[in-house]
Each structure stands twice: as structure tokens, then as C-alpha cells.
Amino acid sequence: MTKVATRKTSKTKREREREREREREREREREREREMEVSFVLKLLSSLAAAGLVGFLLHLYNTVWLKSERLRRKLRVQGIKGPAPSFLYGNLPEMQKIQHQLPNTPNHSEFVAHDYTSTLFPYFEHWRKQYGQIYTYSTGMRQHLYVNQPELVREMNQCMSLDLGKPSYVSKRLAPMLGNGVLRSNGIVWSQQRKIIAPEFFTDKVKGMVWLMLESGQTLLQKWEDCIEAQSGMTAEIQVDEDFRDFSADVISRACFGSSYIRGKQIFSKLRALQEVISQQNFLFSNLGGLKKQNEIGCLEREIESLIWEAVRERQGSETSSAEKDLLQTILEGAINDQSLGKGSSKRFIVDNCKSIYFAGHESTAVAASWCMMLLALHPEWQARIRTELAQVCPDGLPDANSLPQLKTMAMVIQEVLRLYPPAAFVSREALEDTQVGNISVPKGVCLWTLIPTLHRDTEIWGPDANEFKPERFIDGVSKACKSPQAYIPFGLGPRLCLGKNLAMVELKVVLSLVISKFSFSLSPKYKHSPAYKMIVGPGNGVHILIQKSVLDR
Numbered sequence: 139m140t141k142v143a144t145r146k147t148s149k150t151k152r153e154r155e156r157e158r159e160r161e162r163e164r165e166r167e168r169e170r171e172r173e174m175e176v177s178f179v180l181k182l183l184s185s186l187a188a189a190g191l192v193g194f195l196l197h198l199y200n201t202v203w204l205k206s207e208r209l210r211r212k213l214r215v216q217g218i219k220g221p222a223p224s225f226l227y228g229n230l231p232e233m234q235k236i237q238h239q240l241p242n243t244p245n246h247s248e249f250v251a252h253d254y255t256s257t258l259f260p261y262f263e264h265w266r267k268q269y270g271q272i273y274t275y276s277t278g279m280r281q282h283l284y285v286n287q288p289e290l291v292r293e294m295n296q297c298m299s300l301d302l303g304k305p306s307y308v309s310k311r312l313a314p315m316l317g318n319g320v321l322r323s324n325g326i327v328w329s330q331q332r333k334i335i336a337p338e339f340f341t342d343k344v345k346g347m348v349w350l351m352l353e354s355g356q357t358l359l360q361k362w363e364d365c366i367e368a369q370s371g372m373t374a375e376i377q378v379d380e381d382f383r384d385f386s387a388d389v390i391s392r393a394c395f396g397s398s399y400i401r402g403k404q405i406f407s408k409l410r411a412l413q414e415v416i417s418q419q420n421f422l423f424s425n426l427g428g429l430k431k432q433n434e435i436g437c438l439e440r441e442i443e444s445l446i447w448e449a450v451r452e453r454q455g456s457e458t459s460s461a462e463k464d465l466l467q468t469i470l471e472g473a474i475n476d477q478s479l480g481k482g483s484s485k486r487f488i489v490d491n492c493k494s495i496y497f498a499g500h501e502s503t504a505v506a507a508s509w510c511m512m513l514l515a516l517h518p519e520w521q522a523r524i525r526t527e528l529a530q531v532c533p534d535g536l537p538d539a540n541s542l543p544q545l546k547t548m549a550m551v552i553q554e555v556l557r558l559y560p561p562a563a564f565v566s567r568e569a570l571e572d573t574q575v576g577n578i579s580v581p582k583g584v585c586l587w588t589l590i591p592t593l594h595r596d597t598e599i600w601g602p603d604a605n606e607f608k609p610e611r612f613i614d615g616v617s618k619a620c621k622s623p624q625a626y627i628p629f630g631l632g633p634r635l636c637l638g639k640n641l642a643m644v645e646l647k648v649v650l651s652l653v654i655s656k657f658s659f660s661l662s663p664k665y666k667h668s669p670a671y672k673m674i675v676g677p678g679n680g681v682h683i684l685i686q687k688s689v690l691d692r
Contacts (some may be wrong), residue, residue, distance in 0.1 A: 317490025
């Protein structure tokens, strides 16, 4: 019995062992099947990814590259040539290469005849020498048409069609700074905004702002007099560009928004910071930067809009007579009365136009005033001529709304400064639909660019002295100053003419009259000529002036 039981136990153990072995084999088989399934899925996903990538590239090629190529072909058949683009990047690599090959910045003594366009925008000058005044180039998949022929520039600027507007991609990048206000909007939106805002800058309205400009100017004069007393009692060194920003900010705040510069100081400060961030890269032709920079831009944008909206809410709670209305009140009423605007759109309309006017209304004028001081410091004979004119036209030393138009010498100087150093570097348009500009059929999607300083320094238009400071060329007005008057466009031309042209010219006349009647000045040895493009062309290292009280004012 014992042997039989032992054999049965051994048999049972062997059977259990074989069963376990079979189970292990089955588990290994299942594992192999799972591995095969995973491998199949991975291969399938890899194939799908490869197919997706190929499909994406084909889509990119068909819808983007071929689209760009079709646009180029439409321009080429009209005889318009340009540099050959690379796939995906267009001519951006070549633009960067040309920029990096620049020689060192010219010395101080060389800058009077220096054409800064070859430094700030060397690729445009490089291609202009190769292809002439009209050529095409690409940035990424975006196609551009460079136009610097006076007749075509006139046609482009005077085009009344809403099918030719501001480049949408530039407007998108500048949205944190300018929103979709009158400076950047297109179509019916732009037309509505211009209708509301333009009357506030008509000549009669600007004349009523002269006394405010004089008050703001007195603050500037007192500051400079205090600097002279503090430094030696005879001469002081001043960086004038920052002081002009304060002056023009005060004017735009008080004249257009009913508040002093103290109230608007935070808005201007943050707009300036936002301008610096956006301008750190070439926002016209490349991306604005990484996530950190975008976050910084977003924070500044929200802070600016919050400050503007606080001022708006304060105004909404106050009563204003029709005689006391300023630009902000007009914008508010325009937004309220426009039935097409909902509550959110109404707020957007108000904030965007306030941002545009705050920035454009003070920055461009301040920069123009700084360039005026720089060139007048180099040419004291023109200071003397203006001083003589002021003594004749304004016996009491202060200009007013009636005497300003009589300052002919002053006007000539300002016009010449704006010719050599126009704050706006470009006129830019985008064909929102197929558009005819002169004899060129511009396909939908093509962006047109005119480089203003190049047009203003063209020796074929202005003569061999085009790079020299000669205000006398404007003695008989713009029409006699050059061969093609449409080539003078510091404020643009046509329906998109700068709304603030009248305000800027009057403001420049007022502040320069006050300064020249009180002081004489020359360039400081610290001054380094370095025009820089930061949305507008301004003095990259400031304008340092040596200033002293004029003989007549001592």
C-alpha cells in the first residue's frame, strides 16, 4: 500500500509540474503575442506619423509654397524681379546675412551725409541696387512688393479702395501696442473710426490747443533754466529727447484727454516699455520671441488697458458741456452711438483708439523735435535765422495760433528735418483683394512697402545734395522742392494721411519757438549719432545738447 501511495503522490507531483510548465508556456506565448501586437501598433503609428508628416509637407507645399510661387509668377510676368527665396524661410536667411555683414557704425564726423537706410535696412538697399525701385521678395511664405517709384507711391497712397489696407500680420504683432484702432484697422472698421476721430485734428481744433502747448512748453523751459543754474550758471548739458517726450506727452494728455501728464505718466511709461520689448526683434519680418517675451508683452498690455479704462470710467461719471469736449469724450460718444458695436466691442473700440493716440500722438512728435534740435545744433546759422524771424513775427516772444503760420523759416527747417529723418520709416499696405496700383496688378495677399527715407534721399528726385541739410530747398513749398512732390511723405499721403499732421506741425513750431527764443545750443561731445528703428526711427543713444541762454534773453 505504501509503495502504491508513493507512486500516486509522485505522479501527482509530476502532473502538477507539467501543468505549471504548460501554463508558463502559455504565458510566454501570450507575452509573445502582446509584443507582436505592440510592435504592430508602433509600426502602424510610425507609418501613420510618417504618412502624416509627408501629408503635412505636401499640404504645406501645395497650399503655402505653391501659393507664394503663384504670387511670384504673377509679379514676374509683369517684369518684376527679385531675389530667389528658399523653401519655408523665403529671403529671411539672406536678409540676416546682409545685416550681419554691415561695417562698424560711422564716426560722429561722418554722419551728416550718412544715409542711415543702408545701416538700418541694408537688405532693401542691396536689392534696390540689383533690381531697381520695384522688386519682390519673401519672408517665410509671405510675398512682398518693394515700391519706391514716385508715381507708384502716389498711386498706392491715394488709392481710395478699401481693398488696399494695412498688412494684417504687422497689425497682429502691433496689437498689444495699438490694438485695432484707427492706425492699424482696415475696411469699414477703419472708415468708421476715422470719421469719428479725424475732425478732432482739423486746423480749427488744433488752433485751440496752442495755449496748452505754451503752458507745457513753459515747464520745459523752466527745467532747462534750472539745469543751467545748477551746472554753472552759463552752460548745461541736457539729453533733450526725454524732455521732449515729457512735453509732448503732457500736450496729448491735456489737449486730447483732459488730464495732465502726471495723470497719464504711468500710461506713457508702460507704452514706452512695451515699445522697447516689441522692438527688441525685427517685428516686421520675424517672430516676436519666445514664451517669456510674449508673457511680458501680455502683462504690459493688460496694465496699459487697465489704466486707460480707469480714465474712461472717470470720464463716464462726469458731465461735459459740448464746448469742453475733448478727443476722449468724442471717442466715448462715437462708441455709444455706433449701433454696430456691442458692449465688448465698444470697450475695445475705446481702449484701442486711446492706445493709438497716446502712442502716436506723443512719441513721433517727440522724436521729430529731437532730430530738429540735433540738426539745428549742427547749424547755428539756422538758429539765428529763426530767432530773427521770431523777433519780427512775435514781438512779445510768444507765438500764438495766428502768428504760427507766418513762421516760414521755421516751417522750412521742420520740413527739411522730416525729409532727412522722418519718424515713420515705411508706408505699408496689403492687397486684401486683387488690386490695381498704377500699371501693376497686385495679387491678393501681397504686401507693398515703401521705404520713406530712401525716397526722401533719392538724388534723382532731390538733386545731388539730397543727403545735405538745406532747408532753403522748401522756400517755395514742397511742390518746388523736388521733381516729384509725391515723393515727400513724412506723414503719408491720401486717405491714410496721418491724422495728427496738423497737431504735430503746430506742436513742433511752438516748442522750437520757445526753445530758440530762450536758448542757443550746440551738440555735446557725448552725442553719438546712431539712428535706431524701434517702430519709428529715433536717436538710439539720445540727443545730448550743450545749451545756454541766448544773448537776447540774458
